[in-house]
Amino acid sequence: MKKNMRKYVLRFLGIGFGSVFIPLTVIIVVLVIVTATLGSAFGAAQSQTQYNGDGSLSESVLAYQPEVAKYCTASGIPEYTGLILAIMQQESGGAGSDPMQCSESPLNVKYEHAPNSIRDPGYSIEIGVMYFASCLRAAKVKSPQDIQGISLALQGYNFGGGYINWALARGGYSAENAAEFSQMKAQQMGWSGYGDIQYVPHVLRYYQIAGSGSGRFSYPLAPGTYHISRGWGMDHGEMHKGIDFAAPTGTNIYAVASGVVVFSGFGQTGSGYGGYGNVVHIKHDSTYSSLYGHCSKLLVRTGEQVQKGQVIALIGSTGQSTGPHCHFEIRVNNKQVDPAPLLNIGK
Numbered sequence: 001m002k003k004n005m006r007k008y009v010l011r012f013l014g015i016g017f018g019s020v021f022i023p024l025t026v027i028i029v030v031l032v033i034v035t036a037t038l039g040s041a042f043g044a045a046q047s048q049t050q051y052n053g054d055g056s057l058s059e060s061v062l063a064y065q066p067e068v069a070k071y072c073t074a075s076g077i078p079e080y081t082g083l084i085l086a087i088m089q090q091e092s093g094g095a096g097s098d099p100m101q102c103s104e105s106p107l108n109v110k111y112e113h114a115p116n117s118i119r120d121p122g123y124s125i126e127i128g129v130m131y132f133a134s135c136l137r138a139a140k141v142k143s144p145q146d147i148q149g150i151s152l153a154l155q156g157y158n159f160g161g162g163y164i165n166w167a168l169a170r171g172g173y174s175a176e177n178a179a180e181f182s183q184m185k186a187q188q189m190g191w192s193g194y195g196d197i198q199y200v201p202h203v204l205r206y207y208q209i210a211g212s213g214s215g216r217f218s219y220p221l222a223p224g225t226y227h228i229s230r231g232w233g234m235d236h237g238e239m240h241k242g243i244d245f246a247a248p249t250g251t252n253i254y255a256v257a258s259g260v261v262v263f264s265g266f267g268q269t270g271s272g273y274g275g276y277g278n279v280v281h282i283k284h285d286s287t288y289s290s291l292y293g294h295c296s297k298l299l300v301r302t303g304e305q306v307q308k309g310q311v312i313a314l315i316g317s318t319g320q321s322t323g324p325h326c327h328f329e330i331r332v333n334n335k336q337v338d339p340a341p342l343l344n345i346g347k
């Protein structure tokens, strides 16, 4: 959220300063209302930092963890501390005195509305957290596992709140409607671009859905190779019984625990694996099994013993899939359960 705020808002409001005198307080009130309802202004952020390549948070970002947690609690969103840290990593890598890059937010009432004007990191975090909390509410995000809702909130954070209602009227966030909104806004503003249409994957590559890290299963993809594109739960009126790990075709998929492959092949309709495309199903013990769908290539055979961390397949988009990802399931007595609490990011 960096540039052109004043230009944007003035053009948006159509205020002509040459001919009409408008009291400053009125302008400020209007700015706050406009940005709160129609959005904003700080939509123009492109990626501020280079990707570190492994999905981990920098030392500087981690150092802000206690302060981020404090403001998240104050804003009523303590469970989203990890997500705020992911946003900070994307915005600044934790560098500078405005680590959340929110000097141009209308919520900033202490410093000039110009890039990097905030000289107090604590204030930057306070404003960034307050603004993101409003995006979470507007997007009706249900939990830290609600990736669909979180995606909507994140894109709204980058584009401005106006995107959230616009997208809700179209079924929520999608990469396609984010691109459409950006194009529409750029055209309206006469700008060459608007916002970061990749903001959702850019932030989510730093976000670990499990959080606690106490689970018995490792992640099916290596840190930094994926972002979670869909979580467990209701999504567009459909129950999604797994977690989707989006990654380029050919990316390695690892067994999350040792076990025996009970199925490796193309899931034919009626086989119990219909729609999964090329799929691997591994039984770990008499209770738990894990499943990896939509693979481009299968590297293990039915009946084979596999070790935890072994590469078992490659990312693809086979079966009912709209793009390269691994649909990952954990099953208890062959019924899908939310994998997030069972995963351990530490492997």
Ligand SMILES: [Zn+2]
Pocket: 230, 240, 242, 243, 244, 326, 327, 328
């Ligand atoms: Zn899925």
